[in-house]
Amino acid sequence: MTKEQIAQLLSSTGKSALELHEKASRVRDQVCGNKVYLRGLIELSNTCRKNCFYCGIRASNTGVRRYLLDENEVLDAARFAWERKYGSVVIQSGERSDKEFTTFIASLLKKIHVATAHSMRITLSCGEQTEDTYQLWKDCGADRYLLRIETSNPDLYRKIHPSDGMHEYHNRIKALETLMKCGYQTGTGVMIGLPFQTLDDLVNDLLFFRSSGIHMVGMGPYIEHPDTPLFQFRNSIPTVAKRVGLSLNMIAILRLLMPDINIASTTALQTLDNDARAKGLKAGANVIMPNITPMMYKDAYLLYNGKTGVKDSPVEASENLEAMVRSIGCQLMLSQWGDPLKFAAGSSSN
Ligand code: SAH
Ligand code: SF4
Numbered sequence: 036m037t038k039e040q041i042a043q044l045l046s047s048t049g050k051s052a053l054e055l056h057e058k059a060s061r062v063r064d065q066v067c068g069n070k071v072y073l074r075g076l077i078e079l080s081n082t083c084r085k086n087c088f089y090c091g092i093r094a095s096n097t098g099v100r101r102y103l104l105d106e107n108e109v110l111d112a113a114r115f116a117w118e119r120k121y122g123s124v125v126i127q128s129g130e131r132s133d134k135e136f137t138t139f140i141a142s143l144l145k146k147i148h149v150a151t152a153h154s155m156r157i158t159l160s161c162g163e164q165t166e167d168t169y170q171l172w173k174d175c176g177a178d179r180y181l182l183r184i185e186t187s188n189p190d191l192y193r194k195i196h197p198s199d200g201m202h203e204y205h206n207r208i209k210a211l212e213t214l215m216k217c218g219y220q221t222g223t224g225v226m227i228g229l230p231f232q233t234l235d236d237l238v239n240d241l242l243f244f245r246s247s248g249i250h251m252v253g254m255g256p257y258i259e260h261p262d263t264p265l266f267q268f269r270n271s272i273p274t275v276a277k278r279v280g281l282s283l284n285m286i287a288i289l290r291l292l293m294p295d296i297n298i299a300s301t302t303a304l305q306t307l308d309n310d311a312r313a314k315g316l317k318a319g320a321n322v323i324m325p326n327i328t329p330m331m332y333k334d335a336y337l338l339y340n341g342k343t344g345v346k347d348s349p350v351e352a353s354e355n356l357e358a359m360v361r362s363i364g365c366q367l368m369l370s371q372w373g374d375p376l377k378f379a380a381g382s383s384s385n
Contacts, residue, residue, distance in 0.1 A: 072373030083129025
């Protein structure tokens, strides 16, 4: 596909968008099967040292009640996922690089494996860390890592992050490369519909994914948060319907470009449109992440406005998503890791 063809597909609406999504889901079915894998999402902590201009839990937002789950809370959540026959859990957190935090994660990894009879994959999404930390966590049992590059355009990256030495595009890319070098199943992603973002940027994001050799992608719409610097540009971003449409088209095109990777249908999608997580699966995604964070913390992990499901218990969140997967005729894969085919094959999708 040429850049022009990708740009044209990305702009699809109505019937042509539906045709694109159907084509992508047929490709998923042929290559990966009509299968959806579940990952229990545990939001470990909303304490963050960074100040991304888009994110509600950025360090400078003094209105946030900060928390860190304790070991028992994490182990209970992991056991819950195991009992529901999820193949994996994702531990996501604000970024911290102090020793107390990195060793806490290391110890959690080992304990989760013991508590779940060594039968689950563990994914981390804890931001940029040193190679030593990534290696330590890998050695302690982390299998996968999610680190979104947010945008593949360095100029746009600069506009949505402060220039304080802690938010550098090249460090983000380097971290992604380090993760791959350490042997992780590596995922990345971008936000769609950011202020200042162009259609060309999104085309380049897709081409970046293809050239970077990653195994998993989680991307979703940008959603404004009132206590963030980017909120002032809320009138300049695409409408909700456009952001949802663009996100679904991005998923579908990515499936065509990289048939053997795992693609998540994200919470942010559902936040903008209650059916959009199902639509994401119908557009070629094959992973969903029920939020199994303990109830009392869910409404403190607000990256963006109006996050969906914060009042749902882990049981409700899981039951809703499991029912949704079945209702659209996809196979719900229980007790399966669901490693990306691309990783298993060590192949290249190029
Ligand atoms: N601190 C880690 C992981 C938690 S944030 C990290 O930054 O990598 C996880 C993701 O949430 C980010 O990568 C970003 O893409 C997404 N996110 C943050 N604020 C958002 C917003 N306002 N709208 C949509 N997604 C957002
Ligand atoms: Fe912190 Fe991640 Fe939010 Fe940036 S996106 S402020 S690193 S939690």
